[in-house]
Amino acid sequence: MRYPVEETAAKHERIVKEASRLFRERGFVNVSVAEVMKAAGLTHGAFYAHFGSKEELQAAAVAYGQEVSLGRLQRSRRKKSKGSFTDAYLSPWHRDNPGDGCTMAALAQEVARSTPELKVAFEQGLENMLSAEGGDRKEAIFRAAAMMGGVVLARAVQDPRLSEEILKSVRQKLD
Amino acid sequence: MRYPVEETAAKHERIVKEASRLFRERGFVNVSVAEVMKAAGLTHGAFYAHFGSKEELQAAAVAYGQEVSLGRLQRSRRKKSKGSFTDAYLSPWHRDNPGDGCTMAALAQEVARSTPELKVAFEQGLENMLSAEGGDRKEAIFRAAAMMGGVVLARAVQDPRLSEEILKSVRQKLD
DNA sequence: CATCAAATATGATGACCGTCATACATGTGA
């Protein structure tokens, strides 16, 4: 069927959105194209009418996820005190909900092993966030590394007390 | 054939060693059991005489990698100035050679999505390194997060200049 | 209103992988 233009665009966006969530939750390799399409309410065959390959979807999902994070950072900077974004980032909630969290903290290592296209999407997002932070660029880079590293470590350990300790330590040291 | 005990033990260790290297280079999912065995000089069928499952090998590989890193940290602390380990960690060489580098910087996100057994192996290694660091525990945790985060970010971006800038920024801020 | 093309569904294909079955060869212990 030839579907209405807006509907198609909406479906396209829904695919990217669901892919972004699923990829952040379980990683690129552990999520199949069919699963993404099912989450978007479609069957797997329709996928290649929207994207040329799974890798193309990965790049789109990374770009989307980075934009969402950028929006959150900008909103946080406009409204509240500077610490609130850092605290939210290094919170147990963010640690326990990667699907709704930072793309970098969820997929950076897989991006590192992937194609230049994916790295560019990742890098673009990082650059935008560094610009949004403003102030000293070195400081912004350092904070980004520490925050991301803190969440990644907190997610990778088994003991909940150690996990909390990691989050709290990074939060305190970044004040 | 019933092989000599030492030879078997040596092969076992070689499997873990090669697995650790390959996993760090390309991630757990992108390395097959057959490939690990081939790198160890054996065929895939012999694998299950050494390990009960691939996941068991992953845990052994993480534990091994963490021990290697611990040894490096201890040696560095005994001999030289404090900054040398940090500088080596945040170096272009480490960024470009994950197979011979830190297990946490290579596999933390995949560990985070994996089983408790794997997380325990990861956590044990982290705890040992924090103990080896000595001094303020919060400070050690913070440094670990920032260092790991720095290398991960440096690996995930495409532009070499940005990558260098990330490494340098974290190095400077940790002085 | 008729034709076209876009988006979708169903199904197939080929590749890869973890795991296991089986056979074999050979140190080891009696």
Place this chain on the structure above:
DNA sequence: TCACATGTATGACGGTCATCATATTTGATG
């Protein structure tokens, strides 16, 4: 010396997955 246990090799099985082929449906276009 001899039977046995052990580590290894070859090969197969079942499942999953990315990708593509084909048919179908229907909005858009003239």
